[in-house]
Amino acid sequence: MEYSGVGVAITGCGSAAPNPTVTNDQLSQVVETSDEWIASRTGIRQRHLSEPSGTLVDLASQAAKSAIDMAGLEPDQIDLILLATSTPDDLFGSACQVQAAIGASQAVAFDLTAACSGFVFGLVTAAQYIRTGAYRNVLLIGADVLSRWVDWSDRRTCVLFGDGAGAVVIQANQSDRLLGFELRSDGTQNRCLNLAYSGESKQLSEDCEIGQGNFQPITMNGQEVYRFAVKRVPEVIEKALFRANVKTDSVDWLLLHQANQRILDAVANRLKIPSEKVISNLAKYGNTSAASIPLALDEAVRDGLVKPGDTIAASGFGAGLTWGAAIFQWGR
Structure with missing residues (x-):
């Protein structure tokens, strides 16, 4: 179904964070640091960290439901779901799991990865689908569970990151608000901040060798x-x-x-x-x-x-x- 080209408006928002919080004082029991050292250099006082059983899909779905509710829509009115994340539950993508979890049965869903820029990149992407008339109601979610990929012995990075999700509903609108x-x-500056694949060689047969492994910490x-x-x-x-x-x-x-x-x-x-x-x-959630x-x-x-x-x-x-x-x- 095609729609005439229109503007976009952000009409709803929502967020979610895991219940457990870890303060700077608690982190000082893990690595050599202190509340004063962390707060004075970063502004962070605590962060929310997911429990081992927690999932990105749960956080993203909670934020999404709140945003849809604020926008006055039902989940089956969402046309497109964009999940901006670098830490999916499934390396093939988690947006479809969110689609199922919130009951957005009419929505196409896919992941978008641009790390900490993901939400802004997703906002611009969503706007193009609406402005061209392809879709009218887009759900954009930014969600990450970076605690899975932190080196908890590295005080330069482990004090920075927390887990959470935020979402907005972007709709076709008579006037353009973007x-x-x-x-x-x-x-060329990728080396400055990454979460890189780290593999080891595995010999499948006499003449076939492959790489197999995981990802190194941030x-x-x-x-x-x-x-x-x-x-x-x-x-x-x-x-x-x-x-x-x-x-x-x-x-x-x-x-x-x-x-x-x-x-x-x-x-x-x-x-x-x-x-x-x-x-x-920042003081309550970290990065x-x-x-x-x-x-x-x-x-x-x-x-x-x-x-x-x-x-x-x-x-x-x-x-x-x-x-x-x-x-x-x-x-x-």
Whole structure:
């Protein structure tokens, strides 16, 4: 079925996080660190970590149901599900499991991987399906369970990451609320942050050898990632603002990937956006990768901070390396 080309609006949001929380003091019993050391360098005070029996599909489904409910839709009205994740329960993809779990029987579903930029990349992808008339109601979920892939003996990385999910419903709308965007990638810097395959050779027969293995834990050059973020993120936001024909002082909220409070502060300072306009829940959740932007958005909406019509400058950045920004107005 085809629809006439229209605009897009974000009409619902939801989020979910595992119940167990691990504080900085608790982590100090695992590695040589302290609450003061972690908080002063990252802004993180605690993170939610999935239990061994917890699944990405459960978290994603909880967030999705909340977003669909806020949008005033039924699950079988969703046309497309995009699951932005780097940590699926199934390496073949988990979006179809979410589709089944929430009863979105009419939706096509697939995973999208762009690490911490996944939500922004997914938002732009969803908009193209709606603007071309292919679909009217799209569910975009950002979800990650990074605790599965953390080296808990490496204090440089284990203190950073948490688990969670956030979701939004994006619908066809008479006026277009996605005002502008800019996306970028640079694979030459992949070494700065990755979760790479690590294999060993296996001899199948005398003349046939293959690689077989797993993935190594997350590795990161924190200084390089920081330098990359504080330079490239303001640039990409400025370009998205230019495409949207929006002045910086017209932005109501700056919504960045929740990686490090120092990065959030540095980007806001460069853009001359006051701290009271910066959305941050990093202290409670840590870095939840693709989940961080929609999780923070959902809290801000439900707390009454973000109101219909507010202009939001959102930016994701991370492994790949990938980065991007989207300028949108909340609601119809």
